[in-house]
Amino acid sequence: MPLVSMRELLDHAAENGYGIPAFNVNNLEQVQAVMEAAKEAGAPVILQASAGARKYAGEPFIKHLIQAAIEAYPEIPLVMHQDHGQSPDVCAGAIKLGFSSVMMDGSLEADGKTIASYDYNVDVTRKVVEMSHALGVTVEGELGCLGSLETMKGDKEDGHGTDSTMTREQLLTDPEQAADFVKRTQLDALAIAIGTSHGAYKFSRKPTGDILAIERIREIHRRIPSTHLVMHGSSSVPQDLLAVINQYGGKIKETYGVPVEEIQEAIKFGVRKINIDTDIRLAMTAAVRKFLAENPDKFDAREWLKPAREAAKKICKQRYIEFGCEGQAPKIKAHSLQVVAAKYAEGALAQVVH
Numbered sequence: 001m002p003l004v005s006m007r008e009l010l011d012h013a014a015e016n017g018y019g020i021p022a023f024n025v026n027n028l029e030q031v032q033a034v035m036e037a038a039k040e041a042g043a044p045v046i047l048q049a050s051a052g053a054r055k056y057a058g059e060p061f062i063k064h065l066i067q068a069a070i071e072a073y074p075e076i077p078l079v080m081h082q083d084h085g086q087s088p089d090v091c092a093g094a095i096k097l098g099f100s101s102v103m104m105d106g107s108l109e110a111d112g113k114t115i116a117s118y119d120y121n122v123d124v125t126r127k128v129v130e131m132s133h134a135l136g137v138t139v140e141g142e143l144g145c146l147g148s149l150e151t152m153k154g155d156k157e158d159g160h161g162t163d164s165t166m167t168r169e170q171l172l173t174d175p176e177q178a179a180d181f182v183k184r185t186q187l188d189a190l191a192i193a194i195g196t197s198h199g200a201y202k203f204s205r206k207p208t209g210d211i212l213a214i215e216r217i218r219e220i221h222r223r224i225p226s227t228h229l230v231m232h233g234s235s236s237v238p239q240d241l242l243a244v245i246n247q248y249g250g251k252i253k254e255t256y257g258v259p260v261e262e263i264q265e266a267i268k269f270g271v272r273k274i275n276i277d278t279d280i281r282l283a284m285t286a287a288v289r290k291f292l293a294e295n296p297d298k299f300d301a302r303e304w305l306k307p308a309r310e311a312a313k314k315i316c317k318q319r320y321i322e323f324g325c326e327g328q329a330p331k332i333k334a335h336s337l338q339v340v341a342a343k344y345a346e347g348a349l350a351q352v353v354h
């Protein structure tokens with residue numbers, strides 16, 4: 001199967017009440033881990049690459065890793081998504097590389113630091129929607145600034161994010177503004193800010209409603225019930241992985257992620273795409289640290305990459321099952337991007353906001 005439209009996968013997830021984890025990938029082993037997990041679970045796949053991933057691997061490698069995944073797993077519906085595109089140019093570059101979905105993150109300006117005005121966000125997102133939908137490519141946008149409701153600081157860990165301290169209102173997506181944003185941009189999926197942030201250091205304690213605003217998702221969903229919502233910064237930061245890392249020489253401070261039960265609750269309120277990067281990083285690091293500590297004489301990279309890949313696969317499969325993806329892949333009848341483009345052109349995929 002060639003790459004499919006993310007909109008079609010998210011529509012299927014909405015119709016059947018489940019959520020799809022979108023895993024960040026940077027290299028061969030991570031792509032293999034996600035694909036193998038999906039094969040075992042019978043799950044549809046969203047692979048996503050950040051600008052950092054494209055830089056790390058190099059564009060030809062990213063392009064051909066995706067092609068390899070399609071060739072090796074022809075039965076799995078697969079989306080390749082640009083994560084956090086910081087400008088229409090970055091999104092255009094991803095489409096040129098063959099991605100079937102892009103995120104235009106206009107909550108910050110193109111420098112990745114300055115908090116953007118609402119009009120700027122509408123303008124760039126609308127531009128990306130026009131160019132993408134003509135090709136059947138899906139668009140995710142973002143409204144509200146990702147950051148911590150404990151510190152009121154923007155998220156910084158992955159190389160983008162504001163330096164400024166924000167108000168609670170800036171850190172939470174406003175349902176009425178979300179409705180206007182969807183109506184004006186006509187995007188396919190909306191990333192919302194509810195107190196999550198990227199990386200391992202999300203919460204200093206197991207989060208409660210004051211710092212992880214799941215209730216806000218319910219309010220947004222009530223206002224725009226047919227728009228697919230996206231949760232960023234949704235790694236759960238498993239305590240057992242932190243313990244293994246620290247047992248074998250790591251130094252990760254006490255920290256908490258987004259509990260899986262909270263994500264399962266959010267799926268009931270319209271969250272269809274759940275972004276996960278950090279959990280894969282933690283799983284691979286724990287496995288490598290343990291293997292090398294227990295086998296100090298080994299030096300063949302394949303020997304320590306194998307347990308790392310296996311650990312990544314395990315966490316991905318677990319999330320597929322927890323979010324309800326098990327057995328969904330064969331039920332999805334995906335169309336070519338040309339067919340999807342025609343559907344956008346005739347208005348069949350338009351966002352109707354009352």
Ligand SMILES: O=C(CO)COP(=O)(O)O
Nearest residue numbers: 199233234235275277278
């Ligand atoms: O949101 C993400 C990528 O866009 C990843 O979030 P985590 O850092 O929680 O895995």
Ligand SMILES: O=C[C@H](O)COP(=O)(O)O
Nearest residue numbers: 050052053084158198277
């Ligand atoms: O957007 C966040 C992802 O975790 C990607 O992180 P990265 O920019 O380090 O690749």
Ligand SMILES: [Zn+2]
Nearest residue numbers: 105107142146
């Ligand atoms: Zn953002």
Ligand SMILES: [Zn+2]
Nearest residue numbers: 198232233275
């Ligand atoms: Zn993100």
